[in-house]
Amino acid sequence: MTSMNLVAVFVENKPGQTARVTKILADARVNICWVTIAHSGSFGVMKFLVDNPDQAVRSLQEKGLMVSRLEVLTLQAPNQPGSLQAVADCLAQGGVNLANCSGFVANNRAILIIETHDLAKARAVLEQQGLHLLTQEEMTSL
Amino acid sequence: MFWDRESEILARPLLERLQLGHLQETVRRVARRVPFYRQKFAEAGVKPEDIKSLDDVRRLPFTTGADLRAIYPNGLVAVEAHEAVRLHTSSGTTGKPKAVFFSRRDIRNSAELMARSLVMTGVTNKDVFQNMMSYGLFTGGLIMHYGAERVGCLVIPVGPGTSERQLMLMQDFGTTAVHILPSYALYFAGFLAQRGVNPRTDLTLRRAFVGAEPHTEETRRRIEQALGVDVYNSYGLTEMNGPGVAFECEHKAGLHLWEDHFLLEIIDPAAGEPLPEGQPGELVLTTLRREAMPLIRYRTRDITSIIPEPCLCGRTHHRLNRISGRTDDMLIVRGVNIFPQQVERILMSMPQVGPNYVIILDGLDDMAVKVELAAAGFDGDVEHLDTLRRQLVEKLKTELFVRPNVELVPAGSLPVAEGKAKRVIDRRSL
Numbered sequence: 001m002t003s004m005n006l007v008a009v010f011v012e013n014k015p016g017q018t019a020r021v022t023k024i025l026a027d028a029r030v031n032i033c034w035v036t037i038a039h040s041g042s043f044g045v046m047k048f049l050v051d052n053p054d055q056a057v058r059s060l061q062e063k064g065l066m067v068s069r070l071e072v073l074t075l076q077a078p079n080q081p082g083s084l085q086a087v088a089d090c091l092a093q094g095g096v097n098l099a100n101c102s103g104f105v106a107n108n109r110a111i112l113i114i115e116t117h118d119l120a121k122a123r124a125v126l127e128q129q130g131l132h133l134l135t136q137e138e139m140t141s142l
Numbered sequence: 143m144f145w146d147r148e149s150e151i152l153a154r155p156l157l158e159r160l161q162l163g164h165l166q167e168t169v170r171r172v173a174r175r176v177p178f179y180r181q182k183f184a185e186a187g188v189k190p191e192d193i194k195s196l197d198d199v200r201r202l203p204f205t206t207g208a209d210l211r212a213i214y215p216n217g218l219v220a221v222e223a224h225e226a227v228r229l230h231t232s233s234g235t236t237g238k239p240k241a242v243f244f245s246r247r248d249i250r251n252s253a254e255l256m257a258r259s260l261v262m263t264g265v266t267n268k269d270v271f272q273n274m275m276s277y278g279l280f281t282g283g284l285i286m287h288y289g290a291e292r293v294g295c296l297v298i299p300v301g302p303g304t305s306e307r308q309l310m311l312m313q314d315f316g317t318t319a320v321h322i323l324p325s326y327a328l329y330f331a332g333f334l335a336q337r338g339v340n341p342r343t344d345l346t347l348r349r350a351f352v353g354a355e356p357h358t359e360e361t362r363r364r365i366e367q368a369l370g371v372d373v374y375n376s377y378g379l380t381e382m383n384g385p386g387v388a389f390e391c392e393h394k395a396g397l398h399l400w401e402d403h404f405l406l407e408i409i410d411p412a413a414g415e416p417l418p419e420g421q422p423g424e425l426v427l428t429t430l431r432r433e434a435m436p437l438i439r440y441r442t443r444d445i446t447s448i449i450p451e452p453c454l455c456g457r458t459h460h461r462l463n464r465i466s467g468r469t470d471d472m473l474i475v476r477g478v479n480i481f482p483q484q485v486e487r488i489l490m491s492m493p494q495v496g497p498n499y500v501i502i503l504d505g506l507d508d509m510a511v512k513v514e515l516a517a518a519g520f521d522g523d524v525e526h527l528d529t530l531r532r533q534l535v536e537k538l539k540t541e542l543f544v545r546p547n548v549e550l551v552p553a554g555s556l557p558v559a560e561g562k563a564k565r566v567i568d569r570r571s572l
Binding site for chain 2: 011040042045047066
């Protein structure tokens with residue numbers, strides 16, 4: 001599978017919540033490769049890309065946290081000007097609307113994490129253009 | 143199924159004749175034996191011999207919760223001290239509790255009404271009955287216990303305990319019926335899910351009797367869904383023996399009030415005047431057979447209405463609609479009357495929302511509803527949560543005419559009450 005599972009956690013928006021969640025992951029020996037935290041009023045949602053999503057979900061649920069898995073696409077492109085634009089063009093031509101996205105460069109590779117409500121279509125469009133989608137293993141061993 | 147068929151299907155004219163006899167007898171007894179009522183009757187200018195028809199009950203003065211507190215501990219007892227065999231009290235969260243005394247016959251009668259109530263839902267002597275309500279001064283434990291025992295059930299008097307212990311007993315003894323607070327039933331269902339226990343296949347539960355907390359039809363459906371049981375609404379109050387005053391039959395279409403033991407009136411709570419049949423108002427009850435502590439026209443403060451149509455089950459005792467609120471529970475927010483049940487009905491109609499919620503009144507006159515998200519309500523998408531929150535605000539505003547602030551919080555983050563759930567926190571500095 002060329003999609004990846006993020007682990008999303010629903011928490012109250014108050015001090016100490018990130019520490020609480022990451023302690024559970026640390027105790028379960030789960031390695032976090034990437035994280036975003038978004039808040040909206042009284043609550044927050046943390047999203048983690050981890051090396052062992054099954055273990056992460058299990059450990060968090062055992063501690064009574066509300067957890068959900070989220071399927072995303074992770075794309076690798078050369079670290080050079082115009083890379084993101086090329087990807088965006090493909091998606092635009094395919095009529096794919098993006099939801100949350102984040103990108104960064106690691107080991108001289110540009111990585112883009114894409115959330116979209118039409119994952120299958122996005123995957124088809126990108127693969128058709130020969131773009132490389134990373135597997136969970138590839139991503140977590142960058 | 144009937145426990146006491148003859149009494150339960152007694153033709154209305156005969157039932158009313160019976161009520162009148164018991165009412166006259168009750169009024170004579172309290173006028174003779176209870177100074178409080180002797181004085182109240184004198185003030186109202188009414189004598190026992192004035193009660194010639196059931197309508198004459200309106201000439202009698204009301205008894206209120208405040209009267210019971212004022213005359214605490216035993217000012218309304220109509221028997222010799224040694225004839226009372228049991229004492230129960232209300233929770234008494236505000237000052238002195240209300241104390242209620244039972245004679246030997248009162249205990250037997252309350253068990254009898256409880257037995258009628260259980261049997262009309264289909265309970266038999268083969269049932270294993272786990273009573274998860276608090277024993278002790280609270281009537282919900284012992285009164286139900288005696289009723290289930292009278293039917294011949296195997297009664298497990300566990301009372302409120304940890305969910306682990308409740309589950310162990312259910313598994314070890316094959317519990318088929320439970321008596322439980324509705325808020326705890328929903329919590330317990332969540333506990334089972336967390337443990338990976340499927341109540342439909344792993345347990346033998348068939349019926350749940352819920353009461354002691356006002357709750358909505360939506361909550362009933364949720365409990366039925368989550369536990370795989372039939373849920374029956376139980377109505378009672380400490381002042382009227384506790385549970386077994388009114389109960390649903392197999393049709394779950396209103397609660398039959400046992401009219402051969404309680405005389406029922408629905409009044410306009412402000413004016414104190416009777417309302418036409420079918421109109422919602424405050425339930426007022428007069429005990430017809432109580433020996434130790436008869437009560438005349440007791441203001442229950444519960445809002446309900448009579449269902450005038452006869453029930454398919456054949457019982458002649460009138461049905462009441464589900465209690466829609468207590469006059470005590472009514473909140474006034476920005477000049478608008480709001481019952482917590484209205485909020486509950488909206489919340490429970492949304493599958494993304496969990497069972498636990500709290501209404502917080504704060505500041506000058508701000509209303510906030512904090513509600514736990516259900517596991518099904520979280521897919522990791524902040525946008526979906528924002529949409530849900532906005533939907534809740536709109537639906538509540540349409541129902542209440544007040545726009546509350548809605549906060550979604552994770553399951554398990556609101557406190558779980560040991561006894562009755564506390565749904566309203568009022569911190570207003572008005």
